[in-house]
Amino acid sequence: VSDRLREDQRALFHGTALGTVVTLGPDGGPHSAPMWIDEDDGDILLNTAAGRVKDRNIAQDPRVVVTVLDPADPYRWVSVEGDVVERTEEGALAHIQALCRRYQDDEWAAVADQVRIIYRIRPRRVYGQDG
Amino acid sequence: VSDRLREDQRALFHGTALGTVVTLGPDGGPHSAPMWIDEDDGDILLNTAAGRVKDRNIAQDPRVVVTVLDPADPYRWVSVEGDVVERTEEGALAHIQALCRRYQDDEWAAVADQVRIIYRIRPRRVYGQDG
Numbered sequence: 001v002s003d004r005l006r007e008d009q010r011a012l013f014h015g016t017a018l019g020t021v022v023t024l025g026p027d028g029g030p031h032s033a034p035m036w037i038d039e040d041d042g043d044i045l046l047n048t049a050a051g052r053v054k055d056r057n058i059a060q061d062p063r064v065v066v067t068v069l070d071p072a073d074p075y076r077w078v079s080v081e082g083d084v085v086e087r088t089e090e091g092a093l094a095h096i097q098a099l100c101r102r103y104q105d106d107e108w109a110a111v112a113d114q115v116r117i118i119y120r121i122r123p124r125r126v127y128g129q130d131g
Numbered sequence: 132v133s134d135r136l137r138e139d140q141r142a143l144f145h146g147t148a149l150g151t152v153v154t155l156g157p158d159g160g161p162h163s164a165p166m167w168i169d170e171d172d173g174d175i176l177l178n179t180a181a182g183r184v185k186d187r188n189i190a191q192d193p194r195v196v197v198t199v200l201d202p203a204d205p206y207r208w209v210s211v212e213g214d215v216v217e218r219t220e221e222g223a224l225a226h227i228q229a230l231c232r233r234y235q236d237d238e239w240a241a242v243a244d245q246v247r248i249i250y251r252i253r254p255r256r257v258y259g260q261d262g
Contacts (some may be wrong), residue, residue, distance in 0.1 A: 018205050019165045020151040020198045030153045030161050032196040033258075065163040067151045074149050079163050116179050129163075 001121050002043055002126045009078045009128065013039035018058045019068040021046060023057035030059060037066060043120050044080055047096045050089075050115040056094045058084050064121050076131030082121040092116035133257045135173055142260065143199045144170035147234050150199040153178060154188035162188060167230045168197060174251050175211055178227045181220075181246040189215050196254050200231045207262030213252040223247035 004011075008123065013019070019037035022030050031053060038045040044066055048054050062084040070076040096116050100108035136144075144150070150168035153161050154156040162184060179185050195217040201207040211234065219248055224239075227247050231239035 007213065018200065020163065020200075022153050022163050022196070024159070024161065028155070028159055029212065030155060030196045032153050032163070032198045034198065034200055034205065034208050063160050065153070065161045067163045067165065069149065069151075069165055071142075073164065077165050081160065081162075126180050 004080070004123055005039070005126055006082065009126070011040050012070060012078060013037050013044065014102075017042075017068050019066045019069050021054065022065040022067075023054050024061040024063060025053075026060060027059055028030075028061075036096075036103050037068060038099060040120070043085075043122055044082065045095070045098060046119045046121065047092060048115050048117055049090050049111070050111070055117060058087070058119065064119075066121070070131065073131045077130060078126065078128035080123045081125040082120070082123045084119050085122045086118075086120035088120075089115060090118075092118045096105070098130070135254055136209070136211065136257055137172070140257070141170050141173075143201060143209060144168050144175065145233075146202070147203050148199050150175075150197045152185065153191045153196040153198075154185050156184075156188055157191060159192075167227075167234050168199060169226070169230060171251070174216075174253055175213065176226070177250045177252065178223060178230060179248055179250070180242070181248050186248060187252065189218070195250075197252070201262065204218035204262045206260060209254070209257060211254045212223060212256040213254040214259075215250050216253045217249075217251035219249050219251075220246060221249075223249045 018034040
């Protein structure tokens with residue numbers, strides 16, 4: 001257990017593996033779903049649309065966990081627990097476009113009236129297994 | 132969103148994909164880690180060792196979520212939210228042996244003084260994406 005990602009763990013956030021992202025609902029119960037994931041300067045970045053379940057959950061409780069498995073060896077994995085320290089629209093469209101190219105080698109199909117959001121998650125606790 | 136798994140979703144719990152299992156810690160924060168997963172009669176089964184983080188968490192709060200991605204198409208996934216309705220040692224060693232054969236095609240290496248536990252999770256809410 002550490003409070004930051006190692007280099008080899010950071011690389012898992014720059015590949016094409018989805019991360020399983022956990023937020024907490026209004027009753028404190030966990031909500032879990034896969035997402036595209038990214039990393040910047042040791043923080044985890046997530047990109048979602050304003051108003052979604054995740055967005056509503058994080059507004060109430062900033063605690064998030066992201067778990068990612070190495071597709072080449074799923075017994076190599078990392079979980080990052082942390083808090084959302086920033087929620088911004090700035091650069092969020094360009095960011096989802098870049099994620100779409102990375103994950104699907106395709107252009108992002110913009111959705112009318114959809115506002116994209118970037119969440120920045122600062123790790124508090126990092127744990128996992130090295131395979 | 133449903134309160135039970137469909138047949139095609141149940142199959143994901145009988146393959147070799149790990150599930151990401153979320154429990155809630157003493158402070159209500161989420162803990163998330165991959166595990167071997169199983170299914171019986173619509174319930175999710177998990178097998179862990181007594182006294183681990185998951186075991187302590189579940190003793191305090193029975194709410195669990197398990198998310199599993201189809202290895203052949205990770206955009207096909209399912210999340211099962213539910214409560215632990217049973218915690219038993221009965222059959223738990225035979226169960227982890229069977230999981231070891233299924234996941235690793237290998238014999239389970241027994242650990243001295245380790246007590247295995249089966250958790251039975253009754254789905255309350257099932258959601259996901261069909262790929």
